[in-house]
Amino acid sequence: MAAVTKRACNPNEEEIDLRRGPWTLEEDTLLIHYIASHGEGHWNSLAKCAGLKRTGKSCRLRWLNYLKPDIKRGNLTPQEQLMILELHSKWGNRWSKIAQHLPGRTDNEIKNYWRTRVQKQARQLNIESNSKRFLDAVRCFWMPTLLQKMEQSSSSYLPTTLSSQNSASPSLSPNCSAPSISLSTSPPSKVSQIFEHPINGNSSSVRSPSIFSSDSLISQLPQTSERLTSPTHAFDHTVYSSSPALNDCYYVDTSSGYAYDMEGLNLDPASAICDFNNQQFDCQMTAGDWMLDNMTDTLWNMEGM
């Protein structure tokens, strides 16, 4: 039951009972129908004209975060999680800006994801979520694991003729200035949304932002052949090798058929050991290191990661 408060916007106006709390189906219907026929904007007058005893602010929030038709619901895909991690490393808590690059996702949803999932992991590791250390952790383990899931999903999801080709695997292209999660072959038919590289964009696909620049976190991921020594590590050369078609950079969202959750990921601790010869990052893994100590029971077994 939504709370009701007495409020007078203007001393001359009669007091209006303003509802608060969860929206009812009736209110949702009113708002949807009103916007369908009159459009959105001018939220305060919209609330009054639609017969909603809500603030314009509340109506706007309800519409943008929940009722808008193109809102995508369900778990964030690995691709989306990866993009959030990447963009947050660049922009910080600019949720709305980050959300602009994730069609169908709201800033509120992304913010909640960051606070409930990402910051939780940082807390469990006793490191600041905005610290370089945590960024390294994200870069060295979280992102590769997401990429692994993307690789696996694309392999199982795409037709075998496609998935058997290296070029069809999501590839990290260190030199790619556009989204570096790429498919260099024609996008599969089941791909729901494709962000094309700007120089190739010629369809109705949503244009991708130019993220994942050369100095981005992803481009700083350790090259598999150089730094990942475990034979069981899931990242083979197809993940990190340069795509022969660097210009063909797609962001592939397979969410239409999948609902991934980090919690479902299971990374063998042994496979997470890095040997960073170049020591570019301070997340070198040796027995007794802070991260290794923690990874079996927090971040790196992916329970809750």
Place this chain on the structure above:
DNA sequence: AATATCCGCAACCGCGAAACT
């Protein structure tokens, strides 16, 4: 089975920027 605790998410709040008068 009952209670406590945890967790995710929708909704609210305060503030600053932009638009309008």
Place this chain on the structure above:
DNA sequence: GAGTTTCGCGGTTGCGGATAT
């Protein structure tokens, strides 16, 4: 240019379901 209104953003809260005890 000043004052007011509207909009949008980021931070926070609180509810309800899930899980643990």
